[in-house]
Amino acid sequence: MKPGDPLDTPADGATDDDTRLLKGLAPHLRPFERADQADGLVELMAQARLVLIGEASHGTHEFYLERARLTRALIEQHGCTAVVAEADWPDALRVDRYVRGRSEDASAAQALSDFARFPAWMWRNTVVEEFVEWLREHNRSVPAGRQVGFFGMDLYSLHASMHAVIEHLQSVDPGAAARARERYACFDHYAPEDSQAYGWGAAFGARPSCEDEAIAQLLEMNRRAAATLGPERDEAFYAQQNARLVRNAEEYYRSMFRGRVSTWNLRDTHMVQTLAALERHLQATRGTAPRMAVWAHNSHLGDASATEMGERGEWNVGQLARERWGREALLVGLTTSEGSVTAASDWGGPAERKRVRQPLPGSFERLFQEAGPDRFWLPLRDQFAVARLLAAPRLQRAIGVVYAPQTERQSHYFHARLPAQFDALLHIGRTHALQPLEPEPLWQEGEGEVPETWPSGL
Structure with missing residues (x-):
């Protein structure tokens, strides 16, 4: 495929080449149990000053957990200076003051309580709570000049x-x-x-x-x-x-x-302006170029120019980060094939625990489901054999804070060229819904889910 070829030409359905493709991909898949112990992944991330770690939904437990584990490894082993989240600046700043011992909040849950606007579960959840408590303890063990901050970049x-x-x-x-x-x-x-x-x-x-x-x-x-x-x-x-x-x-x-x-x-321009402003401030106050871990959705952190978004005239954080920081920015995507997710049925609605439908034929998620390992990571930067194998765009799923399984193809899939979109990809075959800190009646086990027998058509 040449640059500029339209993205909407390939593969809504599986092709006869999938068997060959799976065979070709097999040697490049690196299974893992924990992302922070995956062969070569942390070492790859350590080469960058800006590590952007995504998620295919705003409500998947494993995405948050593995992202937190990777970030901890970057902090402990490679001097990561700041965590910057797809979150509001003043709400995140309260968390920053807590983790650096500058607030009167008695717990991470209390420090996170300013995240009251929909979707509260996006940051008020058990994984983020645990990470915030860990970060506070870490900061207590290091000099003030080496403490790690927690910031928001949304507007x-x-x-x-x-x-x-x-x-x-x-x-x-x-x-x-x-x-x-x-x-x-x-x-x-x-x-x-x-x-x-x-x-x-x-x-x-x-x-x-x-x-x-x-x-x-x-x-x-x-x-x-x-x-x-x-x-x-x-x-x-x-x-x-x-x-x-x-x-x-x-x-x-x-x-x-x-x-x-x-x-x-x-919005995405503002996020990158925030990253640049933080970089300047941290370098001026600490005397060295900072290393930052950025948490946001795949749709923000994967390079938009390699997706349908770019054809619509949209850019995003990942694309702008590559333009500004070059190879100092590393884009890491996370995907899943099945399981459950925390999401609302409508904007502003209550959190529900929903069943994630089986991936559509012709999608990356279906391809990875058939690839074998339940958990693997796939190096993409400078991997020319992988780039040739995955040169054709395929469907990719994106679930935000609303999940509409009845219109999944139209609402949650777009075409992407994966090797140009990310520098590395983590795939976790079966995942589970993120647990909110606040009681959510529709979230309880067995309620608000799409049944296992939900039809696979569309």
Whole structure:
């Protein structure tokens, strides 16, 4: 296949070449029991400064567990400096303060409690809770300058970030806090604390947008951060990042009613800006180039230019990271074939424990299901024989926070060229639903699941 060939040409169904393909792939599959003990995987990840570890759903226990194990190995063995998650900046910052002994929270569960917005289970779950407690204990055992931070890179926290900017300024400069309060009061002309209502009104001219006010406040925070030295430097940076988030979120919500591509690109651009800002800050405060582990969905971390997303004009974190950091960025995807997943039936709905349908013929998940080992990892970077074997695009499944098995082909599959999408892939054949920290009535065993006999058609 030549670069630029359309992605929608191959393989909705299995082909006669699958047997040959499986035979060719077999020598390249590396079975593992635990990802952090997989032959050569951690060593490959250690070669990069930015290790992006994905997931094929936001609700699979094994994805979170193996990602946490890999991150622990990077921290303990290779000096990883920060964990950066697909999470809101102010909510994650509370966790960061907990793991570095800077908060009054008594437990990881308490430190995670700001993750109250849907989908709460995405970060308020048993695996993340255990990892946060481990990270706190790790940080207690190392000097302050080597402690590992926990940060968010998403941009949904428009109002929470405004409050955080004002709260910070009130503690250091009440006059500056008054100016911020006056600028951000522009948003009060819309439905209070309703970001989408602001986006609708600003996009269609019901009231003037607050773009100028958000930019003015960011410029002031930039000046303040540049002039702040010493122990207060961290807090000035955190507030600056909240102001940057307000500016970017304002544009995001104002663009929400123009089309999906625009908002997707704005969101992933913000995530990469956050990674770059963190890199600069950590290097300036610690004196060495940081190594970061990034946690997000495959759809954000796999290179969009190797998928249907790119054909729609979308880019993502993985693509932008490769453009910015080159081979210093390593993209790791995670997939599964069957089991159960925590997801909602509709946006904003309750968490349910749902049965994951058998993978469609012609998909990577079906191919890997037939490959033999239940757990394996597949090196993709500089693996030219593998690249030839998997040159043709195939279907790939993506489950977010909503799972709609009745329309699975349309809702959850897209074509991808795997060797160009990721640098390594972990496949776990059968997986289980992620357990939320809060009781979820529809999540209980046997409730809310697709039955084993669910039809395999579509």
